[in-house]
Amino acid sequence: MRVLALGGAGAMGAAVVRAAATLPTVTEIVVADRDLAAAQTLAVELAGRGVVVRALRVDITDPDALNGALHTADVVLNTVGPYYRFGPTVLQAAILTRTHYLDICDDGEPTTRMLDLHDAAKATGVCAIVGMGASPGVSNLLALTATRGLQRVDNLYTAWPVDVPESVGTLEPPGPDGITEAAAVHWMQQISGTITVVRNGELAEEPPLRAVTLDLPGGRRGSAYTVGHPEPITMHRTLSPHGEAANLMVVTPGTAAFLKVLRTDIDSGRLTNESAAHEVTKPSLSRILRSLTRISSRTSHGTLPPFFAAATGHTGEHDRTTIAYLSDTGETARLLADMARATGIPLALGLSQLIDGTARKPGVYPPEAIIDADRFFSDLATRLGIGPAARLIGVEHTTAPAQTASMPPQQDRICRAKPQ
Secondary structure, eight states, X not given: OEEEEETTTSHHHHHHHHHHTTOTTXXXXXXXXXXXXXXXXXXXXXXXXXXXXXXXXOOTTSHHHHHHHHHTOXXXXXXXXXXXXXXXXXXXXXXXXXXXXXXXXXXXXXXHHHHTTHHHHHHHTOEEEOOOBTTTBHHHHHHHHHTXXXXXXXXXXXXXXXXXXXXXTOOOOOSOTTOXXXXXXHHHHHTSSOEEEEETTXXXXXXXXXXXXXEEGGGEEEEEEEXXXXXXXXXXXXXXXXXXXXXXXXXXXXXHHHHHHHHHHHHTTSSXXXXXXXXXXXXXXXXXXXXXXXXXXXXXXXXXXXXXXXXXXXXXXXXXXXXXXEOOOHHHHHHHTOHHHHXXXXXXXXXXXXXXXXXXXXXXXXXXXXXXXXXXXXXXXXXXXXXXXXXXXXXXXXXXXXXXXXXXXXXXXXXXXXXX
């Protein structure tokens, strides 16, 4: 199959290109990027790997150039952001040229716009999978795993790590290793203004960085913080939580406090997303001092795992709380420490399921609606050299006698919102 990798010479794009080049069903990869020299360098690196890799200069703001590149491909991997500008545009072009589509969109608004193109994609036979990275992506599939066996889902959370595991209370500059400038700017957008969550079974807007305290199976307890991401939007459509759903960051109290200072200054106009992103890597002394007054040991991440999904609901016989998480191994730690690989490898594994038909049906889908989660985690475990998927993910439950049908979802059983 012929693959067009838009933004393929960037950090995320190059990671997925390297992973996709190992798939036996991929016959050609076109590394399409505005930076032709970087695309050519990657093509040379991958020469002799058994797949044809060539470079192409493409500016996706040029409709003719974009459509021309898509016409020669069977599937496009879109890693060009920001997705609020380019996601729907590229997907519409893919639908027009009948090219299958995958991306790593981590922005809620364009995710909604792309999901609304479902009927158009279905009419042309195009399969599109949006948000097939780490979070969203792996997180959605952990949520799907956590909700298995539930006849009704009450509360549902996905969570990803920022600076844990580390010592509690550190004031190290926040942000995953290898964070790019564009990713930092987008992160500032996600922790300011309002974000979309699910509350009482409906989509709702609220300020970010609300502390959510979780009491989960296996003695895993701690607080994580709400952040703007697509998972609540897609899970509202696919897994139908009746209570609350949110995407959370697992962070140390020091980082949470510093992010709240940045949020305050962005919302008040004292910082832009760009200047706030600069503070991420080079925090000013004044903002560090302000954050010191906001640190609270009551909102520590405690014993929460770094990357997990948690669900409560009813099995028909019992109330159940489930956590599905990536196991704490050296391989998973190294993966999560490398944003590019943590995003690119899942996208390549999603591509493999689309190519062989496991996850290929006309329409636009989030990962949890189309990807085979068991196979995905098995393939990811193999890719990381871990062995059986059971060593990659853990799933644990606690049960209690079922409440009466007339009672509302038991939110306090899994979370308590902390005052801000």
